[in-house]
Amino acid sequence: MAATQMVKSIMSPGLLKVAERAKRDPQVRFLSLAHLINEEALKRAFGRLRKDAAVGVDGITKEQYGAELEANVRSLHQRLRMMTWRHQPVRRVHIPKEKGKTRPIGISSVEDKVVQEAVREVLQAVYEPVFLEGSYGFRPRRSAHDALRALYRPLYSGEINWILEADIESFFDSISRKMLGEMLQERVADTSLLRLVGKCLHVGVLDGEQYSTPDEGTAQGSSLSPLLGNVYLHHVLDLWFEHVVRPRLRGKASLVRYADDFVIGFEREDDAKRVMDVLGRRFEKFGLRLHPDKTHLLPFARPSRGQTSGKGPVTFDFLGFTQYWRRTRTGFWVPALKTRKARLRRAFTAVADWCRRHRHLPVKEQHAGLVRRIDGHCNYFGVNGNARSMAMLIRHSERAWRKWLGRRSQRARMTWTRFHDLLRSFPLPRPTIRVQIWTTP
Numbered sequence: 001m002a003a004t005q006m007v008k009s010i011m012s013p014g015l016l017k018v019a020e021r022a023k024r025d026p027q028v029r030f031l032s033l034a035h036l037i038n039e040e041a042l043k044r045a046f047g048r049l050r051k052d053a054a055v056g057v058d059g060i061t062k063e064q065y066g067a068e069l070e071a072n073v074r075s076l077h078q079r080l081r082m083m084t085w086r087h088q089p090v091r092r093v094h095i096p097k098e099k100g101k102t103r104p105i106g107i108s109s110v111e112d113k114v115v116q117e118a119v120r121e122v123l124q125a126v127y128e129p130v131f132l133e134g135s136y137g138f139r140p141r142r143s144a145h146d147a148l149r150a151l152y153r154p155l156y157s158g159e160i161n162w163i164l165e166a167d168i169e170s171f172f173d174s175i176s177r178k179m180l181g182e183m184l185q186e187r188v189a190d191t192s193l194l195r196l197v198g199k200c201l202h203v204g205v206l207d208g209e210q211y212s213t214p215d216e217g218t219a220q221g222s223s224l225s226p227l228l229g230n231v232y233l234h235h236v237l238d239l240w241f242e243h244v245v246r247p248r249l250r251g252k253a254s255l256v257r258y259a260d261d262f263v264i265g266f267e268r269e270d271d272a273k274r275v276m277d278v279l280g281r282r283f284e285k286f287g288l289r290l291h292p293d294k295t296h297l298l299p300f301a302r303p304s305r306g307q308t309s310g311k312g313p314v315t316f317d318f319l320g321f322t323q324y325w326r327r328t329r330t331g332f333w334v335p336a337l338k339t340r341k342a343r344l345r346r347a348f349t350a351v352a353d354w355c356r357r358h359r360h361l362p363v364k365e366q367h368a369g370l371v372r373r374i375d376g377h378c379n380y381f382g383v384n385g386n387a388r389s390m391a392m393l394i395r396h397s398e399r400a401w402r403k404w405l406g407r408r409s410q411r412a413r414m415t416w417t418r419f420h421d422l423l424r425s426f427p428l429p430r431p432t433i434r435v436q437i438w439t440t441p
Helices: 003-009 013-024 039-048 062-067 069-081 110-127 144-157 177-185 191-201 225-248 269-284 341-357 363-381 387-406 416-425
Strands: 090-096 102-107 162-167 205-207 210-212 253-258 261-266 296-299 316-318 321-327 333-339
Touching (some): 013 110, 039 062, 039 069, 062 110, 069 110, 110 191, 144 253, 144 261, 144 321, 162 269, 162 316, 177 191, 177 225, 225 253, 225 269, 269 296, 333 387, 341 387, 363 387, 387 416
Antiparallel strands (some): 090 102, 205 210, 253 261, 316 321, 321 333
8 A cells, every 4th residue: 555545544534625725725724623533543642652651640541541431532622612612731751862961852751642642643634735845844744864864865966066054042942932832723723732732832841849830942752742843844944945945046956854853955155155145034023943053054066077085075964974985996075974973972972871771681681682682773874975974882882781781790791702702692683774875877
């Protein structure tokens, strides 16, 4: 079954009609949508929740909520219809990032996650047909690898000589709820659904023992936030670039956006500088700010064939990869990808920490856990041309595993000879290409 047919088959007839009309008439405003959030829609939303999802402030797990699913869904639907449902405060946790920084994530209760997911399903049917081609994040049948392919094509063909690499500071926390509401009203005229979206946005945050009620932004961790973020940047960036900027350019240009991470490639330097000059002011109009130290305009033209150094002059980062120019055996320069150094260091640290914390498990269990982690990393970073970065991770994993196996006992040292014998029985994955970003010319 084709991907489009599969998506249609899991949509309710009502949602399918909405999606088809949205595609047929991009200017239509939908007057009646809230009725699509019925008991069946809530059950579908519950089914899409992760089994091991973290619990919210009420401490109820998905399994506990599902034990009385029919009664819980019936009660929830009744409260939604009577407009008495209230979103509970979200529980904030802080996920470690590089350089000691953290990313705040809001964890909602299971029932609130069900509502968020049901609302997301309806809004996706409304917006997916009108989102532009250059948007890839959190959209069905689109991935970060697709975004990298979309960037590779104009780089390889020579349509891009300049790269505008941008970073939006605290994007999800900076979204103007008022402006977002005005954007939604351009497509959604159903006040009941808009009121429900507002309830999902205006929620309290419990951070340890501190309670706050933010005035702006959407909670990271909500399944609704990525879609709302796409709606916001669809208006702030995508439509503006397509209908205002592109017609005024003298050369070709490509915008590739994955959620709030985006790059713009230009054929001409003068076009690139003009857009760089106005981009910050455009974002400020909508309450957003480009990070001054992480927003750059870089020359990224293909090096001349006569250049004999091992790599091109500049690099830039996008979606966890570093983009650079690589010289082929025939002397031709092609764009290439390697794992970003910070991401690779983070993977090294995570593997070593896992080996330390699980060193007393049976070797078979340790091996299975390590393989899962390495496979998870390689499933994303295992693109053609990136074998060296994957090999570095696997070598580091072997060293970390041997080190912590050797700490299990003071009597029997884990020598390299013993460890290599162990690897014959419990080998770690080899660096293999799992995703083709480009095909060999």
